[in-house]
Amino acid sequence: MSSDHDSEGEPALEPEWYLPTFDTAEEERQHRKQRLAATYRIFAKLGFEDGAVGAAGHVTVRDPEDPETFWVNPWGVPFSHITTSSLIRVDSDGNIVDGEGALLNGAAFAIHSQIHAARPDVVAAAHSHSMYGKSFSALGRHLRPLTQDACAFYDDHVIFDGYSGVVMELDEGKRIAAALGDCKAAILQNHGLLTVGASVDAAAGAFVAMDRACQSQLLAEAAGDPIDIGDDVARHTYSMVGSGLAMWFTFQPLYTEIAREQPDLLD
Numbered sequence: 001m002s003s004d005h006d007s008e009g010e011p012a013l014e015p016e017w018y019l020p021t022f023d024t025a026e027e028e029r030q031h032r033k034q035r036l037a038a039t040y041r042i043f044a045k046l047g048f049e050d051g052a053v054g055a056a057g058h059v060t061v062r063d064p065e066d067p068e069t070f071w072v073n074p075w076g077v078p079f080s081h082i083t084t085s086s087l088i089r090v091d092s093d094g095n096i097v098d099g100e101g102a103l104l105n106g107a108a109f110a111i112h113s114q115i116h117a118a119r120p121d122v123v124a125a126a127h128s129h130s131m132y133g134k135s136f137s138a139l140g141r142h143l144r145p146l147t148q149d150a151c152a153f154y155d156d157h158v159i160f161d162g163y164s165g166v167v168m169e170l171d172e173g174k175r176i177a178a179a180l181g182d183c184k185a186a187i188l189q190n191h192g193l194l195t196v197g198a199s200v201d202a203a204a205g206a207f208v209a210m211d212r213a214c215q216s217q218l219l220a221e222a223a224g225d226p227i228d229i230g231d232d233v234a235r236h237t238y239s240m241v242g243s244g245l246a247m248w249f250t251f252q253p254l255y256t257e258i259a260r261e262q263p264d265l266l267d
Helices: 025-045 106-118 131-137 149-153 170-180 200-223 231-241 244-261
Strands: 057-062 070-072 088-090 096-098 124-128 157-160 185-188 192-197
Touching: 025 057, 025 070, 025 124, 025 200, 025 244, 057 106, 057 200, 070 106, 106 124, 106 170, 106 192, 124 200, 131 185, 131 192, 131 200, 149 200, 149 231, 157 170, 170 185, 170 192, 192 200, 192 244, 200 244
Parallel strands: 157 185
Antiparallel strands: 057 070, 057 124, 070 088, 088 096, 124 192, 185 192
16 A cells, blocks of 8 residues: 655645535435435446446445435446435445435445544545546556646545455455545555545545546556656645645536436436
């Protein structure tokens, strides 16, 4: 497991001053679930649902009233069919407490339960076997600061190099959470990408941005010998494009578009 992240004295995720506020937990729950359902539709549209239907990706969000539980997609349902009402809520023991008759993806619980347990600041986490993400993960290398967009992950992602098969054991989830540390993203070697955030919007926005950065680097390195942005410039650029606010903002037009195109996701 390796990291190029130096976080001494730095908060894991910035304060959530830019997020909407709500009068009741129920209103906030509905908002989070709508964003979560939209994320699955967006991931489907972008081709991130690769592999067995409903088995090769999962996004979770804490429940605002009972943060020891989280909402996730039911196993076996295509991302393109997910609606707000079809999401399920799971407790820290893996019991489905909302979503009668649904099935839970064991890998989703093994990974996400441990990330949520280790990172109280993480409200949402996203993982999928996107084509460029999983292809890049096989290289076992960090993203290089080759472009302005890639600088969003400069010194803020790790490599988890302990792949041992499909993640079904809690100990494996704990190792992933430990490797993630206080970063917002991880490259799970030979597996795929993982991002976290203080909202569904930020976690999903980071995932989309990271997959595109993987695609860009794969193309640039295939074409020739790309030139890295210097450390000082990359670090300064990160401060502008790598924040939680930047990741949150990345998601907003994606949400607007998918909600207009597929309003049934809000059912």
